Amino acid sequence: MGEPRTPGLRAQSVYRALRRAIIEQALKPGMKLPEDSIGEQLGVSRTLVREAFGRLAVEGLVELKPNRGASVAYPTLEEARDVFDVRRGLERLVAESLAGRLSAAQANELEAHVRQEEKAHGQDGPESIRLSGEFHIKLAEMTGNALLLRYVQEASSRCSLILAIYGRPHSSECAVSEHRQLIEALRAGDAARAAHLMDHHLQAVVTRALLTPRAERDIREVLAPYALSEGLNPP
Amino acid sequence: MGEPRTPGLRAQSVYRALRRAIIEQALKPGMKLPEDSIGEQLGVSRTLVREAFGRLAVEGLVELKPNRGASVAYPTLEEARDVFDVRRGLERLVAESLAGRLSAAQANELEAHVRQEEKAHGQDGPESIRLSGEFHIKLAEMTGNALLLRYVQEASSRCSLILAIYGRPHSSECAVSEHRQLIEALRAGDAARAAHLMDHHLQAVVTRALLTPRAERDIREVLAPYALSEGLNPP
C-alpha cells in the first residue's frame, strides 16, 4: 500500500498532522485529545500519538495533565503576552541579522510574497492569515540560523493559537504596507530601522487583533450577567 | 518503597537525569545512547527512555538518527554560532525587560550571587562554571516570562555542550566584573546600556572560550599523528 515504510516518519506525520489541526483550529483550544481515538483515526498506535503529544506540549500547543490526558492548549492572557514579547525579540533579531545581507533572489522572493498577500487581501479568508504568517517564517529561514527559525516557528504557532482565542474574528493580522517597508529597510541595510519596524509591526498586530479579551475562560464570568438579569444572586 | 508513585514523574526523572548527565559531561558529546542499557541502569523501560530522548532531541542535546538510535549531540561550529547568536538576542531581551524593574530583593539576590561567584573564582572547578550559568538563568527567571526562561535555559544547555567540545579546558567563562556592571545598569534602569553590556558580555564569553576549535570529531583526525609517529600510512 501507499504507507510510508521509512521509520520515524510516521511519528513525524502524526506530529505534523496534529500541529496543523491545532493551528488551523480544526482542533479548538481546550478540546480534549484522547490517545486511542486519535490514534485510530490516524491509523497508528497510542505510542506514536503520545510521542507527538510530548513534542506539542514542549511547544506549548497542548497541555498535558497527569492521568487526565492531553488537550489543546488554552493559553492565559498572561502567557499570551509572554509569547508575543518573546516573538518580538526573536523577530527583531531576524531583522538585524538580515539587514544588508539579503541576496537579490531573496529580496525578490519576499516581494513576490508580499504581492501575493496583497492579492489575497480582498477576501479575508484563512488564506490571508496564512500568507501573513509565512512571510515571517520566510524571513527567519533566510537568516540561515536553524535555531532561530525553530523558535520563530514555535512562537508563531502559539500566536496563532492565541489569536484563535483572543483575537478578533476577521482581523487581517499583518498590514501589507508594513511588510513592504520592512523589506525596504532590509535592502537598504539599515539594521536599526529594520529592527524598529519589525518591533512596531508586531506590536501593531497585537493591538489590532488582541485588543478584545472577549472570550472568558471562567464560566462564572460568562454567566454573571445572565444571573443578574434573572435576579439571581451569585456570591 | 521510596520510588515515586506519581505518574508522569518517572518519565520526567529520566529526562532530567539524562539532561544533567549530558550537561555535566558524564555523557560526552557524540557518545552512543542505547535505549536498553540506559533504561536498565535507571530502572525504567525503554518507553520512558525514548520519551526522554524525544524531548532532548527537540532541545538539541541528543541527535536521533532513524534506525541508528540516539547519541549525545555533537554540534558543528556552525550550529554553535547559531546558538550563541540566538542566546545573545534572548538575553538582550532579558536585560531590556529587567532594566528598571528589579525589586530591591531581586537586586540583592543577584549581588549575593555575584559574591559567590567571586569566592569560587579562585578554584576553577566546575563550581565556577555552574555559578556563571546560574546567574543568567536567575536573570531570565526574574523577567517572569516563562517562555523566555525556557528558551534561555535551552540555549544555555546547548552552550554548555558546545563549550565542552570547542571550549578551552579551564576558561572561567564569565567575568565577574561584567556581571557586576550589568546589575548596576539594571538598577539604574538604563535599558540600552544593560542590553549593550549583556551583548558584549556574551560576545566576550565566545571569544574567550570558543576560540580554539581543538576537538576533532573524526577518529581519523585524532589518530593521524599517532599513525605518523609509528610510521603507518593513513590514506
Add this chain to the structure above:
DNA sequence: AGAGATCGTATTGTATGCGATTATTGATGA
C-alpha cells in the same frame, strides 16, 4: 428528593513483545 458511597467503564502510564534494520564478526576467496 438530595447527599454520599459504590461499582463499572473509559483512559492513561508503563512494560513488554515482535518484526525490521543495522552493526559485527568470522569465513572465504583473491
Add this chain to the structure above:
DNA sequence: TCATCAATAATCGCATACAATACGATCTCT
C-alpha cells in the same frame, strides 16, 4: 594480507498488553 560477503547478534520502531487512576452512573440511606 586484504577485500567481500554471509550469518549472527544487537538495537530500533512500533504495537500491544497489563496495571493504575479518574470519571460517571447507579444505588443507598437519611
